[in-house]
Amino acid sequence: MIRGSLVALVTPMLPDGSLDWDKLASLVEWHIEQGTHGIVAVGTTGESATLDMSEHIEVVKRVVDITAGRVPVVAGTGANSTSEALELTQGAKQAGADACLLVTPYYNKPTQEGLYLHHKYLADKVAIPQLLYNVPGRTAVDMKPDTVARLAKVDNIIGIKEATADMQRLQDIKARVDEAFILLSGDDETAVEFMRLGGVGEISVTANIVPAKTAKMCELLLDGKVEEARLIDAEIMGLHKTLFLESNPIPVKWALQRMGKIGKGIRLPLTELDERFHAELYQAMQQANAV
Numbered sequence: 034m035i036r037g038s039l040v041a042l043v044t045p046m047l048p049d050g051s052l053d054w055d056k057l058a059s060l061v062e063w064h065i066e067q068g069t070h071g072i073v074a075v076g077t078t079g080e081s082a083t084l085d086m087s088e089h090i091e092v093v094k095r096v097v098d099i100t101a102g103r104v105p106v107v108a109g110t111g112a113n114s115t116s117e118a119l120e121l122t123q124g125a126k127q128a129g130a131d132a133c134l135l136v137t138p139y140y141n142k143p144t145q146e147g148l149y150l151h152h153k154y155l156a157d158k159v160a161i162p163q164l165l166y167n168v169p170g171r172t173a174v175d176m177k178p179d180t181v182a183r184l185a186k187v188d189n190i191i192g193i194k195e196a197t198a199d200m201q202r203l204q205d206i207k208a209r210v211d212e213a214f215i216l217l218s219g220d221d222e223t224a225v226e227f228m229r230l231g232g233v234g235e236i237s238v239t240a241n242i243v244p245a246k247t248a249k250m251c252e253l254l255l256d257g258k259v260e261e262a263r264l265i266d267a268e269i270m271g272l273h274k275t276l277f278l279e280s281n282p283i284p285v286k287w288a289l290q291r292m293g294k295i296g297k298g299i300r301l302p303l304t305e306l307d308e309r310f311h312a313e314l315y316q317a318m319q320q321a322n323a324v
Contacts, residue, residue: 034105035132035164035192035215036233037070037255038248040240041078043282043289044092046298052088054095056295061099063294067244069104070251072096073236076109076134077171078282083300086117090124097129107236111136111166115151122159132162134194134236139172145180156189163189168196168219178202182209194219194236200226207231221273225266228254239272241285242292242323271317278310287311288318 042064045056064072074096075081075089084092093108100106108125110133112118122133137143138151156163165184169175175197184190192215195203200223207216207230218227218235227235228251240247246265253262276284280303287306289295299305306314318324 035071037251038240039071039073039107039234039236040064040069040244041073041076041236041238043241043286044075044079045295046300048297050298050300053296053298057095058099060294061096064244065103068248069240069244070248071105071107072100073107073109073134078238078285079109080282080300081109086120089121090128093125093130094128105131107132107134109134113138113140115154118155119158122155126159126161132164134164134166136166136168137172137174137176142174145177148176149180149183152184152190153187156187160189162191164191165193167193178205178209181206185210185214191215192217196220198223200230203227203230225254225262229259238276238281238285239269242272242288242318243269243321269321271320275314275317278314279306284314288314291315292324
């Protein structure tokens with residue numbers, strides 16, 4: 034069910050920072066029309082850190098309602114507080130999400146045992162499929178392959194979004210888990226190689242801008258057509274790079290504004306994309322035929 038191109042969906046906002054429900058609905062419909070295989074609501078790209086609890090669950094609920102079962106919806110429900118992650122995960126289950134994506138607890142730097150107990154507790158408490166999410170560049174904690182292997186044996190934990198861009202890490206995890214455990218790339222720039230080596234999909238920032246190309250690329254990889262997938266990847270490589278000129282989701286929101294898909298709206302402490310990056314990102318958008 035969870036494979037291929039899953040867009041890490043932005044959360045559209047109005048200039049005053051309130052949520053833009055109309056643009057959210059139109060974005061979801063556009064992604065389904067373009068062939069996106071799944072939607073990740075309120076992940077990092079969805080500004081999960083700046084939404085309050087009720088907004089977070091409401092975004093998940095609306096995405097679930099709009100998709101109406103046409104594609105799976107994965108809700109970002111991770112937090113650095115286990116009790117907060119529990120509340121978000123319970124809310125996502127009640128909202129009808131198909132699965133949850135739980136980032137490793139950030140800032141407080143738990144031990145590997147702490148990571149294991151945190152994720153096991155959540156999996157035991159909420160009967161919904163759960164994906165681990167390892168992104169040490171943002172969280173200051175790295176879930177090691179042995180910890181992933183322990184958690185892979187826990188009911189409800191079905192896979193991992195691995196965002197280290199380290200292909201050896203992928204191989205180390207793959208060697209420790211069974212074949213059914215879902216391996217998803219969390220790094221657009223290395224997603225082709227990740228899938229070539231055994232991943233079944235990616236959770237993508239780039240898919241916000243070129244959903245059809247990203248979906249096609251993943252389909253080709255799942256069919257073993259690596260060279261054809263690399264041709265698409267070359268077209269959109271500029272986006273993979275320039276969408277991180279400043280902290281995600283600053284660049285991707287600016288790009289979507291230029292495309293007319295969302296309006297101006299981002300919450301502090303995030304800011305609008307610095308003008309010195311506009312030309313470089315727009316050129317990458319042109320190269321990818323996004324504008």
